[in-house]
Amino acid sequence: MTTFQSMAIGENLLLGISECGFQKPTRVQEACTEKIAGGESLFVTARSGSGKSAAIAIAVIQKVNASNPKIQVIILSARFKLAVELEKAIQQLGRHKNVRAHAMSAGSPWMQGTQILIGVPNFLLEKMRSGTVNVSNAHVIIVDDAEEMDRFSGSINELINFTSANINQVCFLGSTIPSSLVAHARDFDVHIDDISVVEKHDVEHYEYEVKNDVEKMKRLREILMVNDNAIIFCNSKSTARFLHSALELPDHVCAMMDGELLPRKRDILVDSLRSGDLKYLITTDVESSKLRASLVVMYDIPTCLEVYMDRSHRVCRGKAVSLVKPSDKSRMKLIKDTPRSV
Missing domain, CATH: 3.40.50.300 (P-loop containing nucleotide triphosphate hydrolases)
Known part of the structure; x- marks a missing residue:
């Protein structure tokens, strides 16, 4: 080796x-x-x-x-x-x-x-x-x-x-x-x-349709109950903060990371996630080349294919799950219809 x-x-x-x-x-x-x-x-x-x-x-x-x-x-x-x-x-x-x-x-x-x-x-x-x-x-x-x-x-x-x-x-x-x-x-x-x-692993992509924010939160809880390692992506700091509070999980189980967090503290959170000390990380699209998880949940649908690929192929090492409300369907279709290079 x-x-x-x-x-x-x-x-x-x-x-x-x-x-x-x-x-x-x-x-x-x-x-x-x-x-x-x-x-x-x-x-x-x-x-x-x-x-x-x-x-x-x-x-x-x-x-x-x-x-x-x-x-x-x-x-x-x-x-x-x-x-x-x-x-x-x-x-x-x-x-x-x-x-x-x-x-x-x-x-x-x-x-x-x-x-x-x-x-x-x-x-x-x-x-x-x-x-x-x-x-x-x-x-x-x-x-x-x-x-x-x-x-x-x-x-x-x-x-x-x-x-x-x-x-x-x-x-x-x-x-x-x-x-x-x-x-x-x-x-x-x-x-x-x-x-x-040629890498041995491929990302599996899943979409769950939800009617509203209440159902979206319920679906997220169900997903986390059967997965002990996940990164949850939000499009804004306000949504990430809301989600972190609403999940009501201890800080040693679930943490939040956004662009306002100092780089050193980001690295500590990322290392904790990789080591398994931290189970879930809620984040916006911050700069961190070390972000990795077996499950990526897109609580908010990305604004474009570029962001979707960053989340799913740079970060994900297993399953990428998108929670899609009716208002997200057109954006999700655009992402799926855009030619990909990976």
Whole structure:
């Protein structure tokens, strides 16, 4: 069995991995982490939530020369939320290696000494063109969540042309790789291998129709009675707070998490849920790459497919249940009718 210790990972990084609670590599981490760290260019396809972003984080921490304060790696994310999650993962995993990652946006101050630059393609391209950031020392481009990147195809192509003189490694990771990105990748003078990781588990999707909020609450109670590990998603903080109060469960059994909770307290709740000390977590769509549960209940129907996929495929490890009122049916139909990449 492959372990992080059996992979070509330095002691300082292994310490960070252990402190973050990672016990063994996922299949995709096992398949591609060492290859990315070793300089290979790859197309990596694996389902959402399989650990691709952590594979990127571990690999780039190994690649970066910590004594060089220049940008060495560019990571493209489909959304700033995902860029922030990846920045946090790199900083936590690489805390003993003095590696500096920065998720760049219009509202974020520039971090001097940034070695790993993360951001949305069109925004980073604008900053490169204007000279706001100097990427002349960057030699690696990694595209995360490639399945969401088709809409940035033009920006990615221009970014590739802008940096191609110095780049010697390109990697694309996603549940699928859009054909437009494959075509752009061929513009680099590098050989790109394909890695496809098929996960053993699939998410089962269920819909329960309820007439009103009273019936919805009753159905939720019935679901929780026969499940001892669940994340319950709400669309607003007010609904999450109401639900937490209405369920009348002790805090050590059921907790609530929203965007106002400090990151450290969020991590404590997430770790308690993963360890089984906490049974149920009621939450809004907050940023936490470690959220996992065997059951996900969508007390409120998501506003779009993107949010539905975040809840069901990034978080869920078993069953995804949607509680659908008559007023939710049109939104649920739109979600189901929208083409998916996973």
